[in-house]
Amino acid sequence: MARLHEYQGKALLAARGIAVPRGGVARSSHEARVQAERLGGPTVVKIQAWLTGRAAIGGVKFATDPAQAEAVAQSMLGMKAGNFAVSEVLVEERLEINRELFVSLSIDDAARAPVLLLGLEGGSGIEDRAEAVTRIAAHPVDGIDRDALRDRLERSTLPRELIDEVERAIHAVFRTARECEARSVEVNPLVITKDGRVMAADCRVTIDDYAVFRHPELGIEIARELDHPPTALERIAYAVEQADHRGTFYFAELPRSGKPDERLIGFHGAGGGGSMMSMDAVVREGFTPANFCDTSGNPSAAKVYAAARIILAQPGIIGYFGSGSGVASQEQYWSAYGLAKAFIEMGLNIPAVIRLGGNSEDRAVEILETACRKLPAKVEGYRKDDTPASVASRFRALVEARKRDVPKMSRHVPTFVGKASSWSLAIERGRVWIDLSACDSGATALIMRNSLGLFAESKGRPVLAVSEAEAKDKDSEFIALEVECARAGRPIVFVDMPLKGLDT
Amino acid sequence: MAIIIDESKRVLVQGITGREGQARTKLMKEFGTNVVAGVTPGKGGQQVLGVPVFNRVGDAVDAVGAVDISVIFAPAKAVKDAAFEAVQSGVKLLVLVPDRVPVWDAMEIAAAARANGARFIGPNTLGVLSPGRAVLGMIGGKAESAREWFKPGHVGIVSRSGGMTSSCGYYLGRVGIGLSTLVHVGGDSVLGMRIPDVALLFQDDADTQAIVVFGEIGGSQEEDLADLIATRRVTKPVIAYIGGAAAKEGTRFSHAGAIIEGNRGTHKGKVEALRRAGAVVVDAFGDLPRATLEVLGERGA
Numbered sequence: 023m024a025r026l027h028e029y030q031g032k033a034l035l036a037a038r039g040i041a042v043p044r045g046g047v048a049r050s051s052h053e054a055r056v057q058a059e060r061l062g063g064p065t066v067v068k069i070q071a072w073l074t075g076r077a078a079i080g081g082v083k084f085a086t087d088p089a090q091a092e093a094v095a096q097s098m099l100g101m102k103a104g105n106f107a108v109s110e111v112l113v114e115e116r117l118e119i120n121r122e123l124f125v126s127l128s129i130d131d132a133a134r135a136p137v138l139l140l141g142l143e144g145g146s147g148i149e150d151r152a153e154a155v156t157r158i159a160a161h162p163v164d165g166i167d168r169d170a171l172r173d174r175l176e177r178s179t180l181p182r183e184l185i186d187e188v189e190r191a192i193h194a195v196f197r198t199a200r201e202c203e204a205r206s207v208e209v210n211p212l213v214i215t216k217d218g219r220v221m222a223a224d225c226r227v228t229i230d231d232y233a234v235f236r237h238p239e240l241g242i243e244i245a246r247e248l249d250h251p252p253t254a255l256e257r258i259a260y261a262v263e264q265a266d267h268r269g270t271f272y273f274a275e276l277p278r279s280g281k282p283d284e285r286l287i288g289f290h291g292a293g294g295g296g297s298m299m300s301m302d303a304v305v306r307e308g309f310t311p312a313n314f315c316d317t318s319g320n321p322s323a324a325k326v327y328a329a330a331r332i333i334l335a336q337p338g339i340i341g342y343f344g345s346g347s348g349v350a351s352q353e354q355y356w357s358a359y360g361l362a363k364a365f366i367e368m369g370l371n372i373p374a375v376i377r378l379g380g381n382s383e384d385r386a387v388e389i390l391e392t393a394c395r396k397l398p399a400k401v402e403g404y405r406k407d408d409t410p411a412s413v414a415s416r417f418r419a420l421v422e423a424r425k426r427d428v429p430k431m432s433r434h435v436p437t438f439v440g441k442a443s444s445w446s447l448a449i450e451r452g453r454v455w456i457d458l459s460a461c462d463s464g465a466t467a468l469i470m471r472n473s474l475g476l477f478a479e480s481k482g483r484p485v486l487a488v489s490e491a492e493a494k495d496k497d498s499e500f501i502a503l504e505v506e507c508a509r510a511g512r513p514i515v516f517v518d519m520p521l522k523g524l525d526t
Numbered sequence: 527m528a529i530i531i532d533e534s535k536r537v538l539v540q541g542i543t544g545r546e547g548q549a550r551t552k553l554m555k556e557f558g559t560n561v562v563a564g565v566t567p568g569k570g571g572q573q574v575l576g577v578p579v580f581n582r583v584g585d586a587v588d589a590v591g592a593v594d595i596s597v598i599f600a601p602a603k604a605v606k607d608a609a610f611e612a613v614q615s616g617v618k619l620l621v622l623v624p625d626r627v628p629v630w631d632a633m634e635i636a637a638a639a640r641a642n643g644a645r646f647i648g649p650n651t652l653g654v655l656s657p658g659r660a661v662l663g664m665i666g667g668k669a670e671s672a673r674e675w676f677k678p679g680h681v682g683i684v685s686r687s688g689g690m691t692s693s694c695g696y697y698l699g700r701v702g703i704g705l706s707t708l709v710h711v712g713g714d715s716v717l718g719m720r721i722p723d724v725a726l727l728f729q730d731d732a733d734t735q736a737i738v739v740f741g742e743i744g745g746s747q748e749e750d751l752a753d754l755i756a757t758r759r760v761t762k763p764v765i766a767y768i769g770g771a772a773a774k775e776g777t778r779f780s781h782a783g784a785i786i787e788g789n790r791g792t793h794k795g796k797v798e799a800l801r802r803a804g805a806v807v808v809d810a811f812g813d814l815p816r817a818t819l820e821v822l823g824e825r826g827a
Binding site for chain 1: 602664695784
């Protein structure tokens, strides 16, 4: 995750010379007791959760001895914190605090540079008291303006003998941010203890999603800024994104109200801005998107297919709304193929409205609508001249008129898949199957017409016209062929691309 | 007039031999952009669509003369070095197309650009297009689409979303509004030119009469534009839509810059700041063309 827990952040700070309290993480109450025994003396137990105000929800408690630490940890592990259950607590020596400072290194988008926010009076809520915080400029390579920082510290009421150490700690916060490529490192508070030590008592570190690839040492599983730990579907989606860099694929589940009248829908956007605008339009029609999703940047049909499958796997959705900017620079028919394959394969039983405006929109809409015409639920495609508001309104009408007695959705794999009599070829993300037993001259001609040069005819049967190596990354073309055959009423081609975690 | 790009500007393409580089060079040339050279290390001596390719930006400049703008299509992790090479070779304006450029790289590029008196657009930009004149990057995808969708005229567009740059341009065109220039500033949090910078360029452009803005949650670009309006440094009418009314705090919505952090960068905050300053902010995206027509009508345009 692009956000680090407190204990992970403290390890990064400690490695760069900032003192942190002695302590260790515990994943069971027994482990908490062991940690407290090791530390000796009074301890503090803190839930490891991505939210502010942990103390207010009972997430920070003191313990005088190991037995109490165990009991406190017992009460915390499994408790609900924001969107998730606590699975880790940090057990630390309890500090005798004399003074608290606020140190935050973040990115100033207007200055296009890092900036230090420094509160020498400290205390909780300091980040919202603008007058108590000094901003000091920084350079991405050279670091914090040394003279400005020194001057600010010398004009403060800090004990003179501690200024050097506080200054060193603040420069180390910058080094932590730079070396780990953090979007922000917040030490709140940096404390001065009664015995005169300067320590990071708490910290929040967020790593730049786009730099995670350069930092395997951070052990970040999913490079996504989310307000919750990744869900099962988010993990599946992230694996798809990582395995296929053709275009963007972003998927995040959104919080639900849980109210019985909530009208949950699957949401499939294209492009960041277009997705947000489309989500706003569908929310104005009274729906709650179960997820946010964006496939764009000329995504492969396979990626759009995977996205649709993941969206449809969300329980309780009553419709599928797809819309991007509406005037896409990319060729839109690849997205239509990916969507059609997913809808047919799953036997879509909720209405789907997809705004496919942009280059080749006529072809895209025709592919989608004709391929899906026999499904239990209605699938409609729209063009750039159809506004988001009108399409969202049409979607509402379809959802309200939807049939309730429809078969459940499940993944349908044709019977010719896996048969020795079928032709098949392993490709990068799955396997292509052709039902040779159904390959009469008409079917072979159909394949020839729609295989984009991948097949040639030999003795009335289709044979691969390119090398197997060349065919490996042609998954989008094979998906197009599958959908074209289905549109022609001859479903004799199937691209089997099971999603790890969903189908296997 | 137009801002940033017109047919007279001499353009270099870094990463010209790659798949994206070639496809976009085709779009640019067919639309009217004066592409004078390309660069791909190790591919010097080749030609792409009749454009000579060089190993280094310095070699290209030595051979074809100074260039005004470099459009970069390198892989994200190579963008920093490509940008350094361009500014050190004297190029004064860069367009960084790639997505997923690490934010510390973007800040280093900004520092290097500043030190060399250069500016940049992006990262993660679809580009800049002046209808009837020239395009940088990939707006429109194909020259024929770009010509069909965007008509020359007197409204400037600046957007944080690539797709919505095209969308704004198309929907304005449908009600008869022509455009001076469309600018996609990029979806990231650290950008070379931000919405307020582009608004100032439109302010100084004699041909632009009004500015249409597609903003988003996150960051402070819209608030900074509101400050420019409030302090009368931008006096041309501004008509805006801000995406992300339905977005929640703490989750990034695709664009690296589209994240509400604490109480900063909220939809409400941006809408209120712009309205207070005197901009027209529409609640539904579809109202943008009508609102723009009304504003232009009031100005007697």
